[in-house]
Amino acid sequence: MKYGYYPGCSLERNAIAYHQSAMAVAGPMGIEFDELDDWNCCGATEYISIDLLPAYALISRNLALAAQQELEGNGNQLVAPCSACFLNLKKADHYMAESPELSENVNSALAAGNLHYEPGTVSVRHLLDIVVDDVGFNAIAEKVTNPLYNLRIAPYYGCMIVRPGNMKSFDDQEYPTSLDELMSTLGAEVVDFPLKAHCCGGHMTQISESVALELIRRLLKNASDYDADMIVTVCPMCQLNLDAYQDAVNKKFGTNYNIPILYFTQMIGLAFGISPDDLGFGKEIVDAGPALAKIGAEPSPKAKEKRPSKEALPMPSMGEDG
Amino acid sequence: MNEQFEPVIVGFLCNWCSYRAADLAGTARIKYAPNMRTIRVMCSGRVDPQFVIKALREGADGVMIAGCHPGECHYVEGNIKTLRRFLLLKKMLKQLGVEDERIQLVWASASEGTILADAVDRMTEQVRELGPLNWQNTVLGGGNGQGQPAPIENSPVAEEV
Amino acid sequence: MATTIASARAPTFFDEVVAATPGTDPHLELCLQCGTCGGSCPSGPDMEHTPRALFAMIDAGMKDQVLSSNTPWYCVACYYCMVRCPQEIHITDIMYTLKRMAIKEGLYRESSASDASGFSETFIDYVENYGRSFELGVATRYHLRHHPLNAVKMATGMGFNMFLKGRMDLTPTRIKNLDQLKAILSKAKELGGSS
Amino acid sequence: MNKEKVGVYVCHCGTNIAGVVDVEDVATWAGEQDNVEIARDYKFMCSSLGQDLIEDDIKEKGLTRVVVAACSPHMHEKTFRGACERAGLNPFLFEMANIREHNSWATNDKVAATQKAKALVNAAVERVVFQVPLEKLPIEINPNTLIVGGGISGITAALELADAGNHVYLVEREPSIGGHMAQLDKTFPTLDCSACILTPKMVDAGQHPNITLLSYSEIEEVDGYLGNFTITVRKKARCVIEEDCTGCGICEEKCPIKVVDDVFEAGLGYRKVIYRPFPQAVPKYPVIDKENCTYFLRGKCKACQIFCPTEAIDFEQEDEILKFQVGNIILTTGFDLFDARRIPQYGYGRLANVFTSLEFERMVNAAGPTGGNIFMRDGVTEPQSVAIIHCVGSRDKNYNEYCSKVCCMYSLKFAHLVHERLPGADVYNFYIDMRTPGKGYEEFYHRLLEEGTHFIRGRAAEVTDAARLPGEEGKLIVQAEDTLIGKQRRIPVDMVLLSAGIEARGDSKEISQLFRMGCDFDGFFTERHPKLDPVATMTEGIYIAGACQGPKDIPDSVAQAAAAAARVAGLITQGTVMMEPVRASINEEACSGCRICNTMCPYNAIVFHEDRNVSEVITALCQGCGTCVAACPSGIITGAHFTNDQIVSEIEGILWDVRSEPELVPGD
Helix, strand or coil, X not given: CXXXXXXXXXXXXXXXXXXXXXXXXHCCCCCEEEECCCCCCCCCCCHHHHCHHHHHHHHHHHHHHHHXXXXXXXXXXXXXXXXXXXHHXXXXXXXXHHCHHHHHHHHHHHHCCCCCCCCCCCEEEEHHHHHHHHHCHHHHHHHCCCCCCCCEXXXXXXXXXXXXXXXXXXXXXXXXXXXXXXXXXXXXXXXXXXXXXXXXXXXXXXXXXXXXXXXXXXXXXXXXXXXXXXXXXXXXXXXXXXXXXXXXHHHHHCCCCCCCEEEHHHHHHHHCCCCHHHHCCCCCCCCCXXXXXXXXXXXXXXXXXCCXXXXXXXXXCCCCCC | CCCCCCCCEEEEEECCCHHXXXXXXXXXXXXXXXXXXXEEECCHHHCCHHHHHHHXXXXXXXXXXXXXXXXXXCCECHHHHHHHHHHHHHHHHHHCCCCHHHEEEEECCCCXXXXXXXXXXXXXXXHHHHCCCXXXXXXXXXXXXXXXXXXXXXXXXXXXX | CCCCCHHHCCCCHHHHHHHCXXXXXXXXXXXXXCCHHHHHCCCHHHCCCXXXXXXXXXXXXXXXXXXXXXXXXXXXXXXXXXXXXCCCCCHHHHHHHHHHXXXXXXXXXXXXXXXXXXXXXXXXXXXXXXXXXXXXXXXXXXXXXXXXXHHHHHHHCHHHHHHHCCCCCCCXXXXXXXXXXXXXXXXXXXXXXXX | CCCCCEEEEEECCXXXXXXXXXXXXXXXXXXXXXXXXXXXXXXXXXXXHHHHHHHHHHHHHCCCEEEEEECCHHHHHHHHHHHHHHCCCCXXXXXXXXXXXXXXXXXXXXXXXXXXXXXXXXXXXXXXXXXXCCCCEEEECCCCEEEECCCHHHHHHHHHHHHCCCCEEEECCCCCCCCHHHHCCEECCCCEEHHHHHHHHHHHHHHCCCEEEECCEEEEXXXXXXXXEEEEEEECCCCECCCCCCCCCHHHHHCCCEEEECCCCCCCEEEECEECCCCCCCXXXXXECCCCCXXXXXXXXXXXXXXXXXCCECCCCCCEEEEEEECEEEECCCEEECCHHHXXXXXXXXXXXXXXXXXXXXXXXXXXXXXXCCXXXXXXXXXXXXXXXXXXXXXXXXXXXXXXXXXXXXXXXXXXXXXXXXXXXXXXXXXXXXXXXXXXXXXHHXXXXXXXXXXXXXXXXXXXXXXXXXXXXXXXXXXXXXXXXXXXXEEEECEEEEEEXXXXXXXXXXXXXXXXXXXXXXXXXXXXXXXXXXXXXCCCCEEECHHHCCCCCXXXXXXXXXXXXXXXXXXXXXXXXXXXXXXXXXXXXXXXXXXXXHHHCCCCCXXXXXXXXXXXXXXXXXXXXXXXXXXXXXXXXXECXXXXXXXXXXXXXXXXXXCCCCCCCCCC
């Protein structure tokens, strides 16, 4: 499977581990990435706050390039590992398709660079989406040589990968489960993490640190309340906030959280038996070493369903329809 | 009224939904283009393609067929039959040089007076844009070979559904 | 003719907000004032007005109060409100619109998040001059400009760690065809982007 | 064509028409048209004087046709047909031109309106000369009635009809009648015990000599039309011989298998595999749930059979197919509760102590799984604080846009029951708007205010167990904006109740197709008129009552059910009804036997005679839509009162002012 690849600014430096691990696991999963030539920043959540049209033009340059460079075989599918980039690209395409006026303006701007973009030409997808939907759990299970037994993982999706509501999403927008399933496919114990799709604080770390630190604290607290050994993320911004600011949280709230924050691609690589160095381990600020040491050769004995007392009322069935 | 062209539109309204919608539009004193002249049929399914052609050749500039929403037909699915027929009829008339806008199918329930009124306004404007139909030249004159009225004789449209 | 008289009257603040929001109709007029947005918002407790309250104010034409509120700046774009809104209002998009308007009207300076836009602006400088960006460089420069003390904190604390881990650059890479990007952006601005 | 004598009457309707249309001009103009004997305009044609005008002209001038240009035929067609009839003219030789609703009320353009009025009048004149005398069709009404659904609506309608001496077939899908009301504990706002007021009615229905109760049965087929429907019912095998069963309940006692009861106990309790949904079930006979019965799964056990004192257990029993005739049908199929699992942020199914309204009804019910105690999911702990969330799945475009109407009131009832059974417990109601229209309803709300319920005006955003602050540990936290103070609040509670909305039955679309009647986008059955006829449907002889027509509480359902019964009783006493003779008929001589019309007819009213190779319309089944008429390639199907001649001449007439040179029109 061949895809266009849009790393996004973060993956060049701060999230280099994400980039490395994504590249490392691509091969084994039968994925081929074609990095978009001369891509530019998506504007994150900032550009759109200042100026609408330039913001959309900025994003659309990438879409236009992707459509132009249509690397044969990638079926004009552009993969973004960063949730913010993913949302920006997807949303620009969506809104241009919805509003001919917007599309027209954006295109007359692009024309200044001899570019043009026809909404709908490029289908923008998140890295997690192609891993779970195109590669699939079975194919991944087959490749697992070093299952992540005994490791309690809190899967963390953040916001922008499954929202907003006015666009089709590849997973539930309130309570996604694809990453959960992926992690248990790798042999890990998955924590049913209530805040899995809540906010990491985004850029609030810059605008109002106190607000941001509270949001980060909630996630760390909840994860440790559920005795997670680590939090696994799908977005550089989430990783950065939870990892780099964990120290600040501890200082501010007098806590002593020590939860490593890793990328899902790093975990896949680990389970595939790829050397940690090739997966960017060690780049995380909260050392993942101790947690990884917990990985056992045997799956931890299933804490067997303690049968409810005979007084207990039955729980609602969560059938398919649920 | 100024000198602009006032199209004449014949409207076939089904007795249960759209005719009552038109009644409601009146009762609610919604003002809309006086260009549509209504003919009541029990069901939009009663509208024989011949009626549409008849109206056009008799001097109407456009024809509107209005019925209950799909699934709400008083006669279960008459309107679905209408829809199928309508699409074929439209295709055929196009070959004869009659523009799409001149024959329109509208769903309006008994409570949707505004929807019907808006539809009439919209259609009136569209047909006014197109100008008079003038069947004689457009069809009999300007027909394009396959466009001879011959096939119309016993509404093949109906046969095909 | 069955037309509404809305088109007749001069555009209100409400109309401006709707018009400046991209995509299809954001459905702002449908707000039930149910508070699902304010209840869902992660930074809701720190907002001067909940989104719901802000919408009522927009409808009431309280332009200055709305545009000088810190609410849009505290939006973290998590989109929970947008997913849960029973009326399918494009809330997050409207927050972006309000930021743009606040900047245009210079009213954001009134708000307690007065320097929030500063971050966005610093960010944009990078994007416009390099074609790429990176949170940390932006952060440092932004802090140097707005709260020097934080900058020091960053340089020594968290920022320093990042640097050690090789996760922090001082300048981003520059794209090859920067001129093309610049041309596109200036054209976009010229096209009255600022709305 | 021999000349007809048409009388044209143009109504002023005060200024309603005359204010916009130049009625005098129209009348004079009409007088000059072909076939028109006399044309008049008059202030109010519908007045007795106006009608006299018509009657006199018919008698004195020997009019053979009458046209009235006035309001909509739906308004006064009947009136004027009456006038014609009184003067000895067949009412179907009358035609109406709608120059009010469709003209004078729809525009201010006097010129255009007058022109249009002439067109409409002319159309009517040219049409009416082609109209022919018709006789209304008498239809015999079979005195038996089918009622589908044995909830409170169905029971009410059945008893109303049966007490009036009519026979009723009451068909219920579940093993017992009673419906949702049987599951409730108290009813708002009077707090009557639901069972106490319902069970007597259930017993009456079960024992009534005029009611054939078919429980555990489903409708398979519906054929026919008003007055004479043929119904096919599948009576599912109970595996219990009703004649022999005494309802002693020993089988239930001895059955070793227990399963969760998702129907009557709403999943909160268990039932045996051979069971009666509840002790007061009507009929009293149990049923065996084959999916879970050890005998049916593994061929052994038979405990019930072994212990049954009257040998009433019959594992070999098979479904029965019953056929019977009825004249009318009342649908009272009720509602489904909104599935709260569809809203993940409320945590139902994931967070143990989140309950749905129906679960709570069972919980507070003395006969329910907790014997009426309010317990958390562990079945022993009493909650110290309870949150009640309104509008779950209602007033939300993501689920159902409509208001479910009953939730505010039952949420208040829940709050009251918590106060009553757990004095000292805190109760929080999260609402968008408090909707309490109804006798004694607002007063009930005030009573709850007195009882100290905390009302928070704000739709709950989420329910979570993710604690942020010490006070939240181990609790469920309901997060919402308190819109009255404009601040976000997090309320830690022990138990959350979701006031789920009312939805149409999952299979209501199939049901509406089965009975050939309308059903709206939400799946609720469509009434004939939203204001003036909320009990009839667009299909003659089929009526609706209760929540299957839209969200409704008990009093409304009962009232509607009684109304439907009264409508049916009316038809039964009439014995026969006269139907519009608007029907299709096939000229067999000309029929080519192509059979296109057979597939066209939505009522299967057209039969094909292989022997003669022709199709025939069964007049009694035909509803007169005319689809077949339009479809007939050789144009030999006649739609009475809407014949090709009539419509074609109407088209010509309506285009009088723009007609090009008349030419032969193919096909007519």
